[in-house]
Amino acid sequence: ESSLRVEDPVDTALIVETAKRIMATSVPVSRILRAAGATSPLELLSAMTFNDPMRLLLTVMNHQSPHALEHAVSVSLLSLGMAATLRLPIEEQHAAGLAGLLHDIGELYIAPAWLEPGKRLAPHEWAQLVIHPRLGQMLVAELADYPPSVARAIAEHHERCDGTGYPRQAPGKRISAPGQAVLVAEMIAGVLMALPTVGQGRSTAL
Numbered sequence: 001e002s003s004l005r006v007e008d009p010v011d012t013a014l015i016v017e018t019a020k021r022i023m024a025t026s027v028p029v030s031r032i033l034r035a036a037g038a039t040s041p042l043e044l045l046s047a048m049t050f051n052d053p054m055r056l057l058l059t060v061m062n063h064q065s066p067h068a069l070e071h072a073v074s075v076s077l078l079s080l081g082m083a084a085t086l087r088l089p090i091e092e093q094h095a096a097g098l099a100g101l102l103h104d105i106g107e108l109y110i111a112p113a114w115l116e117p118g119k120r121l122a123p124h125e126w127a128q129l130v131i132h133p134r135l136g137q138m139l140v141a142e143l144a145d146y147p148p149s150v151a152r153a154i155a156e157h158h159e160r161c162d163g164t165g166y167p168r169q170a171p172g173k174r175i176s177a178p179g180q181a182v183l184v185a186e187m188i189a190g191v192l193m194a195l196p197t198v199g200q201g202r203s204t205a206l
Helices: 012-025 027-036 041-046 052-064 068-085 090-102 105-109 123-129 132-143 148-155 177-194
Strands: none
Touching (some): 012 041, 012 068, 041 068, 052 068, 052 105, 052 132, 090 148, 105 132, 148 177
């Protein structure tokens, strides 16, 4: 990952453009951001920077699935909303937004067949799938120059406050504040994806 570059990579401009489209067409996301009092989510997204390995991974993710980047940006926006609701310092809001955007990059190292919606996984397949938050944490920690809170929040995005999540089954008191914002955002994004859609797959009612 550290020795490769891609042409026309996913960059900050594309992420902001995608965020603008989501905010304009997804009523639930817009309402959540307004209710949370999120401080200029587009401004926070515009301030994000990505080195070559992160651009590579985001670009591969974007080409692997037609909705992967939209989902990542949706989770990033919702993470910013949740972080604002928790009244986190601006640095932790930024960490939550970055972690929300990058939360699924560990899935790039999982067999695609195991990620198919509705697929019933054998125990050994499930054991591989549940490590993707840890893979994402390792990738960001080793390949990017972000604060440690970003990688940690990625590792926590499937944890649950009652300790039923994965990969560590960490209870709420052991989950970082940015991690709590991202895990709630990821759950909300999953619910929105299941709602009836209009146009290009964006939910317009809640």
